[in-house]
Amino acid sequence: MPEKIDLSDLGLFAEGTPDEVFRRLRRESPIYWNEQSDGSGFWALTRHADVMQVSRDSETFGSERHGIMIYDESFETSGRERTMLEMDAPRHTRLRALVSRGMKPRKILELEEFARRRFSEELDRCAELSECNFVVDVAGTLPVQVISEMMGVPESDRRHLGLLANRIQGFDDPELGGGGGSENSDAIEEMIRWTTPIHHFRRTATRDTTIAGQPIREHDRVVVWYSSANRDELVFTEPFRFDIARAPNDHLAFGFGSHYCLGANLARLEARVAFEELLARFPEYRMAESHVERLESGPIRGALRLPVVLRG
C-alpha cells in the first residue's frame, strides 16, 4: 500500500475499489488531508457518520460554488449548464420540487411494465449469441428508454438522448448505451450497497467549521466517499459479506440529505425488473472467461465490457 495515499489518482481504482486503502483510512485517518501532485489538497471522508454529517448540512457544505467533482469547476467559463446537483438552496429547492413531481412512487410503478417489456426484448435479441457484452447489448439502453418513456421523448430521438446523457457523464465511448417483492427488494438493496456505483462526490465548505473535531476552513474541498462509508465496520456487520437478507441496510449509495438521489426508486425498479427477467429466462447465466473492461472515471464505478454467457 502506498505510504502517501492520493485518492484522486485513478490508478488506485484500476483494479476496482481499493478496499484496503479505505479500511486503513477509516481506522487511522477518517478525516484525511489528501495532498495532490499540484500541491493542493482536499479532505477525504471515509466513515459513514462523517459522510452523513456533510451530506445532511448542505448550508455549511455547499455544491454551488465549485461543483461536485474533486477538481474545481467554473461554470462561468466552461459554458456548461449546472445540473441540480451543482446548486444550493434556494435555487436547488425550487428545481428539485419541480422535478420530484414527476418521480412519485405511483408514477414509477407505472413504468414497471414498460421496463420489463423492453428489457425482455433486449434479452431475446441476445439469446442466440454465444457471449454478449451485458453493458452494451442488454443493460445499457434501459435507463434511457425508461426516462424517455417517462418524459414522452419520441422513439426516434431516444438513441440521440442516450448519447447525450453519456457525454454529460463524461462517457465519450460511442458504444455505450447509457450508463417487487420484499425479498427481491432486500437483495437489490444489497447489490446497490455492494457495488456503490458512485464512489464519491465533493462539497465546498462555505464557512469555518469542524468535522469530528477536525477544523475545516471556508473554501476547503470536502470529498465524501460513499464506497468507503458503505463498508464501514462501525455501521455494517461483516461489511465485506454479500448478504441479500441484510437488514437494516443503511447504505449511502444514493447519497443522503437534500440532494438524495431523485432517481433512487426508479433505479431500484430497473434493477429488480432486470434481475427478475434475467433469472426467469436464463437461470444458468454466468460471467464469460474473457476480461471485464472497467470504466475509467473519477466518481463513477462501472464497466464498459461485462462479458456474459446467457445459456449455461
Ligand code: HEM
Ligand atoms: C444505481 C443507480 C444510481 C445511483 C447509485 C445514484 C446515485 C446518486 C447519488 C450518490 C446522488 C447524490 C446524492 C447526494 O449528493 O447526497 C444522486 C443524485 C441524483 N440522482 Fe441518482 N443515482 C442512480 C440513478 C439515478 C437515476 C436512474 C436517476 C434519474 C432517473 C437519477 C437522478 C438523480 C438526480 C436528479 C440527482 C440530483 C438530486 C439533487 O441534486 O437534489 N439517479 N444519485
